[in-house]
Amino acid sequence: MCAVAGARRTLLLDAGSSAAHARSFLEALADAGVAPPSLVVLTHSHWDHVFGAAELEVPVVAQARTAEYLKELADLEWSDEALDRRRAAGEVSQFHVDNVKQELPAPRDVRVAAADVVFEDSLTIELGDVTVRARHLANDHTDDGCVLLVEPDRVLFVGDATYDSTDGRLTTALAFPLYDGLLELDPLQVVEGHNDVVFSRAQFDEWERKVRSAGALVARVGADEDAIAAELGEAPDEDTSALVRAFAAGLTA
Numbered sequence: 001m002c003a004v005a006g007a008r009r010t011l012l013l014d015a016g017s018s019a020a021h022a023r024s025f026l027e028a029l030a031d032a033g034v035a036p037p038s039l040v041v042l043t044h045s046h047w048d049h050v051f052g053a054a055e056l057e058v059p060v061v062a063q064a065r066t067a068e069y070l071k072e073l074a075d076l077e078w079s080d081e082a083l084d085r086r087r088a089a090g091e092v093s094q095f096h097v098d099n100v101k102q103e104l105p106a107p108r109d110v111r112v113a114a115a116d117v118v119f120e121d122s123l124t125i126e127l128g129d130v131t132v133r134a135r136h137l138a139n140d141h142t143d144d145g146c147v148l149l150v151e152p153d154r155v156l157f158v159g160d161a162t163y164d165s166t167d168g169r170l171t172t173a174l175a176f177p178l179y180d181g182l183l184e185l186d187p188l189q190v191v192e193g194h195n196d197v198v199f200s201r202a203q204f205d206e207w208e209r210k211v212r213s214a215g216a217l218v219a220r221v222g223a224d225e226d227a228i229a230a231e232l233g234e235a236p237d238e239d240t241s242a243l244v245r246a247f248a249a250g251l252t253a
Contacts, residue, residue: 001013001014001015001022002157002191004130005034006126006129006130007127007128008127008128009039010034010036011038011039011127011132012025012037012039012056012058013132014040014042014157015040015053015056016048016051016055021103022052038058039117040058041148042060042063043157043193044066044144044145044146044160044161045066048103049159051111054112056113060114060116061115061116061118061119061123062115062117062119063146064119066115067118070114074112074114078100078104078108080101083100083101096166120136121136122134122135130153131150132148133148133149133151135148138174139175140163140169140178140250141161141162141165142165145159145161146161147181147185149185149187154187154189155189155190156187156190156191157191158190158192160194161178162178169249169250170211171250171251172215172218172219172250187201187204188200188201189201210243214246217231217244218244218248218250223248223249
């Protein structure tokens with residue numbers, strides 16, 4: 001979660017994974033002397049980014065696909081038994097089930113807030129001396145992903161857009177245009193949804209080069225591990241290994 005405080009209002013970027021998560025964030029804002037939020041904008045519809053929205057009791061801003069997915073989430077049953085049934089049917093992963101159970105112990109009361117403001121490609125929100133620009137960018141993690149640029153700071157909040165799919169895949173068809181779009185926004189810092197590190201522009205540029213290099217390598221030699229190892233010539237670092245595996249998975253899916 002992130003709070004952007006302007007002269008007139010505060011905007012939250014993502015809503016947190018539960019009512020308790022949202023409450024703890026609001027308490028931290030109050031302790032820091034930051035005005036409570038007037039709105040929340042969602043980067044995408046995955047549960048760990050939206051389940052806190054109902055607790056905030058403010059209008060929810062979402063991309064059109066996200067708005068539809070929120071309706072689907074609201075119609076689901078979230079008991080342990082329902083989660084286990086969806087896992088058995090192959091609809092969700094064990095990782096998903098374990099994390100929902102950990103964040104929201106049973107018996108759980110899941111309230112999914114509907115979208116109040118819906119946009120397609122982009123939206124600009126003025127907060128008073130601060131502007132947040134939301135932009136829908138296709139990516140491997142989810143088809144409803146949006147990124148949020150905070151100006152004049154030029155901090156880019158990407159949610160989970162830079163991550164692989166929920167089953168571990170990256171594709172050059174989506175990843176390369178995504179990074180084109182991110183760099184076009186010209187950020188000074190980049191904040192990912194599940195990373196303790198805030199990327200400087202130099203760090204993000206280095207990461208982007210690794211992504212393109214790994215994707216190009218797999219596109220050139222295929223998913224064969226021996227061919228990849230021969231092409232690399234030496235043991236790659238941990239990030240490069242993970243990226244190569246993800247692009248190889250995307251190639252063979």
